[in-house]
Amino acid sequence: MFKWAIIFAVVALIAALLGFGGIAGLSAGFAKILLVIGVVLFVLAFLFGRGRRTSP
Template identity: 45%
Template sequence: MLGWSLVFFLVAIASAALGFGGIAGTAAGIAKILFFIFLALLVISLLMQILRGKPPRL
């Protein structure tokens, strides 16, 4: 999921550089949403491993 977030971020940067404001804004919004979903899943995963008694694997 983090990979998709980076892809949309790069699409947003390329679109903004070429002057496509609407596409750049949409891609940046999607990248932002995917990044926060990734962070939420990471925190949930770490909490579940701590509650199970296993040390987190990073």
């Protein structure tokens, strides 16, 4: 998830440098959404992934 967020952020930066404002804004929006989803999934996995572990 973070990989795709970084890719969209790079695409947004390159598009902004080349003057494509619409594509840059859209890519930046996707990058923000993917980043938020990735952080939420990471936190949920951290909180609920820790179970009771018993040693044998």
